[in-house]
Structure formats: structure tokens, C-alpha cells
Amino acid sequence: MNEKRMQRRSFLQHTVKIAALSLIGRRLFADGKQGENEIVEVSFDDKESSVLLENGKAMLFQYQKKKAPLIVWNQDGRIRAFSSSCTHRGCKLNVPSNGRIQCPCHKAEFNQNGVPVKGPAKEPLKEYRVERTESKLMIFLNQRPISEETGSQELQDISN
Numbered sequence: 001m002n003e004k005r006m007q008r009r010s011f012l013q014h015t016v017k018i019a020a021l022s023l024i025g026r027r028l029f030a031d032g033k034q035g036e037n038e039i040v041e042v043s044f045d046d047k048e049s050s051v052l053l054e055n056g057k058a059m060l061f062q063y064q065k066k067k068a069p070l071i072v073w074n075q076d077g078r079i080r081a082f083s084s085s086c087t088h089r090g091c092k093l094n095v096p097s098n099g100r101i102q103c104p105c106h107k108a109e110f111n112q113n114g115v116p117v118k119g120p121a122k123e124p125l126k127e128y129r130v131e132r133t134e135s136k137l138m139i140f141l142n143q144r145p146i147s148e149e150t151g152s153q154e155l156q157d158i159s160n
């Protein structure tokens, strides 16, 4: 009789463990999917962000404490978003001025397309897709911008 009780107890313990693992697995999967579609919203209602409505203005937008801010830049009405992490050794870049983004560490410079025009950086900055409404921007951290030259609507996954 005791042996039967033990078997039943063991069976119930295993069932509870499997159910718990299943729930954890679902949670991890859901978080992963959310991460793939990470979107940062920048409201023009905020005083600081409202400068982006002016042509030529730019700002560093801090969207998470642990990650480097984004460089958000109004280039003749087209607002673009770049990583603020220098492609040389990862220093935080300055706010763009005079059409250039400068690195304070070793003086690399990037043009308005994020392409290095002065070393030591050799790789372009990561740029993100931006969608604009009247009141806000949505920056898609896992997608490259839609090419204006080709008019391509194809989006590329850049999560890696």
C-alpha cells in the first residue's frame, strides 16, 4: 500500500514538473518573439524630442538604460535612426553636427548615411527602419530601413 502511495506521489511530482517546464518554455518563446519585433517609440510631444521636427536637427535618444542611445536625425524631413556605438571600438558617438557624426575617442567621422569618412572606423553604422506619424516615430530595432533609391519594401532581419 505504501509503495502504491509512493508511486502515485512520484507520478504527481513528475506531472507538476513537466507542467512547470512547459509554462517556462512558452514564456521564453513568447519573450523571444517580442525581442524580434522590438520597437522604440519617440513622441514629438516630449519637449526634448520635438527638436526632431526641424530639418537638420538630431538627438541622442536613450531608450534603455543598458543599451547605447540611438542617434535620431532629421535630414531634410527624412528622419533616420542610427546606432550610437562607434564601429571602431564601441565608444558612444556625439550628436551629429555639420553633417557629420564624430567619435570622441579616436576622432572617426561618419557622414549622414553612417558611412565612415575619417578613420580609424571602417564599417558603417547600423541604421534602423523608421516610420513617422504626425505625433511620433517608431524605430524598428531589428529591421534595416526601406531603401529610398530602390523603393524596395523588402525588410531585412538584422537581429543578429
Ligand code: FES
Binding pocket: 086, 087, 088, 089, 090, 091, 103, 104, 105, 106, 107, 108, 119, 120, 121
Ligand atoms: S572608438 Fe570611435 S574612433 Fe575609436
